[in-house]
Amino acid sequence: MPHSRLETFVTKKGFILLNGGITVKEALAHWKKVAKPTPVSHVVYVVDDSNRLVGAxxxxxLLLDEPDKKLSSVMRADFPSIRLKAPISQAVSLAVEKEITEMAVVDDNGELVGMVFTDRLLDALNWMNTQNVYRLAGILRAREKVDLRLPSLVRGMYDRMVWLLFSVIVGVFVAGGILKHFETAIITVPAVTFFIPVLMGFGGNIGTQTSTVFVRMLSNKEAGVGRRLLKLLTADLITGGLLGIVLGLVTAVSSLLFFTDFRLALVLFISMMMISVVAILVGFMIPYLSHKKGWDPAIVSAPVVTSIKDVLALLIYFLFIRLLL
Amino acid sequence: MPHSRLETFVTKKGFILLNGGITVKEALAHWKKVAKPTPVSHVVYVVDDSNRLVGAxxxxxLLLDEPDKKLSSVMRADFPSIRLKAPISQAVSLAVEKEITEMAVVDDNGELVGMVFTDRLLDALNWMNTQNVYRLAGILRAREKVDLRLPSLVRGMYDRMVWLLFSVIVGVFVAGGILKHFETAIITVPAVTFFIPVLMGFGGNIGTQTSTVFVRMLSNKEAGVGRRLLKLLTADLITGGLLGIVLGLVTAVSSLLFFTDFRLALVLFISMMMISVVAILVGFMIPYLSHKKGWDPAIVSAPVVTSIKDVLALLIYFLFIRLLL
Known part of the structure; x- marks a missing residue:
């Protein structure tokens, strides 16, 4: 989509570029001459003799400084600039951190190519976030228009189908395959069937929570993400262990209301704990690995995490059934 | 959280307020006097005698207009302003639509209380979007800091537990209850068990996709949301019907590889179609009803949609098993 790159949001006119050698008075006079017929930014960009941005x-x-000083001596040399190829998230961080409403955009040689106003960044951020939310739900892209004509409906179907098809195939062949493998356990103790939905749901939900947190963190590419990552994973695993214990107890005790089978209750309790920790590890690993590979964590994570934890939850549950029941 | 309201992002100093009766020359002189010692905005706000904002x-x-004109005759009377109590999303839309990097904030009486710079809005939007993504995953709130101390871990556990507990209880008592009710079907034809994961997963995924789209739409409170809503629902239902047919066929044909039971394949095909349409209706209804009730669609939708469609998918599947098998 055109919206996903900073380039789309760069304004290439409406700003004034002056050489650092001229005076404040000259700059102001020039500004007035240009600004009269056309609207211009209230920032004047200063370049050196080879047209590289040196400040603003x-x-x-210009109004408050001494008229005879040179621009190069009154300019802010640290006026925030960003590379044209930088991700939008970096432009957003820069604007927030430096509290600016516009920034200079330079190419790889440091030459000014334009500027970005923060109102355009708001637009960009809004669009980016819609894309991310859609991807978390396994929809390939957000479309600008709703359209009831067939080609549009087919495109919309394709956007949603890819990941649904993936999960259906995993569901039939892997989850279904596991259940077929443990057929005798199901026939011997049909009660085990009743807890398949709750265990799969639990693994899925807790894994999604974890991957949501990590996808968000990795997409934002925060500074010092490495150390935070380890800390967050540790916190998540402790939280997950506790959640597994509490919700494992709830499930085990509830099961006794249906079936007074203490060994089944024990299997449920242990399975919930294991599923919790494993789902959190998967919920972390998948976005982390996609990030390392340079893929967008959001596009890979939701579908893959959901499918993997579905399968793992079933496997864990039936392994403990075989061991303990 | 302090971040969720526009008020937090309003700057109450650093801007100049002048009466419309003074001249451009006087205004510029005043501006220079004030701007010298302290940084101020490059917008001068104009008020009437009762201090109500009339323009900017x-x-x-000020530099380009004739020095002797009155402010009230050179000001923009339509300079964008926003009410203090407006949602952040409205401020974002205003900034993007009017292409402005700051806007005036007024109270209910039209008196100027401050202004908002778009860099602060970027910060607000980023935070809001993180909250929304977290809520979609059933996490009550995003916390700024990761902390390994016990009180912080317990708070983090609470944020995630509420919805997990809800889904565990629904999973045990409702989904488990349904399976117990259809116990004889499971014992008679154990093959039906193998497709529980794929049907529940399918209902969940397609329902989540729909609710994601509608939550996003309703949260953005776009103009003309009513007509778009109906159009989007129609498009979604058609898409869902098509997805149900295609993926129902995939599931039904795949099932024949495990069990050569044509009636089971037919049950799977019809169930997938029904689940698809019902999950989309639920995925639409829940966010729509929470929106109507004035609740945040994002906080209610994900957990409730997931649980309801889990239960409905099972019900639909077993009803067709009873009817056709």
């Missing part, structure tokens, strides 16, 4: 002066500084 | 003049207009 705000219009208010 | 940009610094560049």
């Amino acid at each position: 002066v705000e219009l208010k500084d | 003049v940009e610094l560049k207009d």
Whole structure:
């Protein structure tokens, strides 16, 4: 989509570029001449003789500074700039951190190519977030328009189908295959069947929670993400262990209301604990590995995490059934 | 959280307020006096005698307009302003639509209380989106800090537990209850068990996709949301019907590889179609009803949609088993 790159949001006119050698007075005069017929930014960008961006002066500084000083001596040399190829999230961080409403955009040689206003970034961020939310739900892309004509409906179907088809195939061949493998256990103790939905649901939900947190963190590419990652994983695993104990107890005790089978209750309790920890590990590993591979964590995670934890939850449950029942 | 309201992002100083009766020259002189010692916005807000906001003049207009004109005659009377109590999303739409990097904030009486810069809105939007993504995963709130101390871990556990507990209880008592009710079918034809994961997963995934789309739409409170809603629902139901047919066929044909039971294949095909349409209706109804009730669609939808469609998928499947098998 055109929206996903910073480039789309760069304005290439409406700003003034001046050489650092001229004076404040000259700059102001030039500004007035240009600004009269066309709307321009209130920031004047300062370049050196080879046209590389060296700083910027705000219009208010031109008004308040001494008229005879050179631009290069009154400009802010640290005026925030960003590379044209930078991700939008980096432009957002820069604007928030430096508290600016516009920033200079430079190419790889440091030459000014334009600027980005924060209102365009708001637009970009909104779009990006819609895309991310859609991807978490396994929809390939958000479309701008709703359209009831056939080609549009087919495209919309394709956007949703890819991941649904994947999960149906995993569901039939892997989850179904596991259940077929443990057929005798099901026939011997049909009660085990009744807890398949709750165990699969639990694994799925807790795994999704974890992957959501990590996808968000990795997409934002926060500074110092490495150390935070380990800390967050540790916190998540402890939380997950506790959740597994509490919800495992709830499930085990509830099962006794249906079937007074203490060994089944024990299997449920242990399975819930194991599923919790394993689902959290999967919920972490998948976004982490996609990030390392340079793939967008959001597009890979939700579908894959959901399918893997479905299968693992079943496997864990039936392994404990075989061991303990 | 303090972050969720526009109020938090309003700047109450650093801007200049002038009466519309003074001249451009006087305004510029005043601006220079104030701007010298403290940083101020490049927009001058214009108020009437009862201090109500009537317009604004940009610094560049003060420089370019005739010095003897009155502010009230050179100001933009339509300078964008927003009510203090407006949702952040509305401020974002305003900034994007009007292409502005700051806006005036007024109270219910039209008195200026401050302004919002778009870099603060970027911060707000980023935070809001993180909250929304977390809520979709059934996490009550995003916390700023990761902390390995016990009180923090317990709070993090609570944030995730509420919805997990809800889904565990629904899973045991409702989904488990349904399976117990259809116990004889399971004992008679154990093959039906093998397709429980794929049917529940399918209902869940397709329902989540739909609710994601509608939650996003309703949260953004787009203009003309009513007509778009109906159109999107129609498109979604057609798409869902088609997806149900295609994936129902995939499931039915695959089932024949495990069990050469044509009636089971027919049950699977019809169930998938029904589940698809019902899951989409639920995925639409829940966010729509929470929106109507004035609740945040994102906080209610994911957990409730997932649980309801789990239960409905099972019910639909076993009803067709009873009817056709």
